[in-house]
Amino acid sequence: DTEVTQTPKHLVMGMTNKKSLKCEQHMGHRAMYWYKQKAKKPPELMFVYSYEKLSINESVPSRFSPECPNSSLLNLHLHALQPEDSALYLCASSPLAGPRTDTQYFGPGTRLTVL
Amino acid sequence: EDQVTQSPEALRLQEGESSSLNCSYTVSGLRGLFWYRQDPGKGPEFLFTLYSAGEEKEKERLKATLTKKESFLHITAPKPEDSATYLCAVQAARSNTGKLIFGQGTTLQVKP
Numbered sequence: 001d002t003e004v005t006q007t008p009k010h011l012v013m014g015m016t017n018k019k020s021l022k023c024e025q026h027m028g029h030r031a032m033y034w035y036k037q038k039a040k041k042p043p044e045l046m047f048v049y050s051y052e053k054l055s056i057n058e059s060v061p062s063r064f065s066p067e068c069p070n071s072s073l074l075n076l077h078l079h080a081l082q083p084e085d086s087a088l089y090l091c092a093s094s095p096l097a098g099p100r101t102d103t104q105y106f107g108p109g110t111r112l113t114v115l
Numbered sequence: 116e117d118q119v120t121q122s123p124e125a126l127r128l129q130e131g132e133s134s135s136l137n138c139s140y141t142v143s144g145l146r147g148l149f150w151y152r153q154d155p156g157k158g159p160e161f162l163f164t165l166y167s168a169g170e171e172k173e174k175e176r177l178k179a180t181l182t183k184k185e186s187f188l189h190i191t192a193p194k195p196e197d198s199a200t201y202l203c204a205v206q207a208a209r210s211n212t213g214k215l216i217f218g219q220g221t222t223l224q225v226k227p
Contacts, residue, residue: 004158031213042202042217043159056212090158094213102213103149106158 003027004107006091012113015081021110023074023091032074033104034066035090043090043106049074050096081114088112117142117207121218128193128225136188136201136221144208148186149215150179151202159202162188193225 004025013019023032031050035043048056049068063085065077074091088109094102118141128134140148147166151159163172165181172179176197178189188201200222204215 006158033213042204042220043215045214048212048214050212056214088156092158096213103147103161103164104213104215105161106151109156109158111156 004091004093004105006089006107006110008110009108010111010113012115013078013081014115015083017081018077018079020078021076021089021091021112023076023093023107024072025093025105025107026072027093027095027105028071029093029095029105030071031094031096031102032068033092033094034074034076035092035106037088037090037109047076078112081112083114086112086114117205117216119203119205119216119218121201121203121221123221124219125222126224128190128223130194130225130227131192133189133191133193135190136203136223138186138188138203138218139184140186140203140205140216140218142205142207142216146206146208146210148181149204149206150186150188151204153200153202153220155200162201190223193223195225195227198223198225 007022034046037043047066052068067075090109091107092104094104120139122137150162153159163179168183200220203218
């Protein structure tokens with residue numbers, strides 16, 4: 001089973017709201033990723049967690065705050081977002097992150113709209 | 116600079132009309148090349164991973180091949196349900212974090 005789940009599917013929030021996106025996998029993968037995807041563009045990497053530790057932050061604004069509570073869960077906390085942050089947010093996981101070629105499996109995404 | 120270029124940007128085919136999508140890459144040592152299929156508003160679905168030049172992989176109507184400079188995704192006798200955006204991505208050998216470098220994608224439309 002190569003399933004990554006994400007909740008919610010859709011989220012509408014105001015610029016002053018605080019919300020969280022959730023991602024879960026039960027494949028025993030030790031690397032998890034957050035991507036942002038705008039319409040007709042490829043996914044852009046935001047964060048990488050390896051063995052529950054943040055290993056990459058692609059210069060993402062602090063209004064996005066990732067959290068990895070355990071090896072199966074990944075959260076993305078959102079606060080004071082801007083309308084230009086509206087996008088499809090994708091979570092992915094892979095067996096490992098590091099000096100190996102590991103396929104990343106993506107979840108269905110959360111469609112975020114910031115008003 | 117590591118770079119991935121996909122062509123064509125868009126492709127329209129009649130059902131049954133075979134064709135190929137191209138993914139050209141420039142990377143300082145290739146660790147792996149990945150093909151994904153993405154339907155509108157959904158997450159990318161994994162198709163293939165290729166590791167070295169000369170490697171080929173097949174799945175139903177799709178066949179992926181790899182050379183030292185490019186990869187092709189061959190679609191044989193496509194059906195309307197093959198309509199989607201196909202994404203190519205590479206992972207550089209020097210990457211310690213699994214970062215993928217994506218191309219812009221090829222949007223395929225198959226008409227019945």
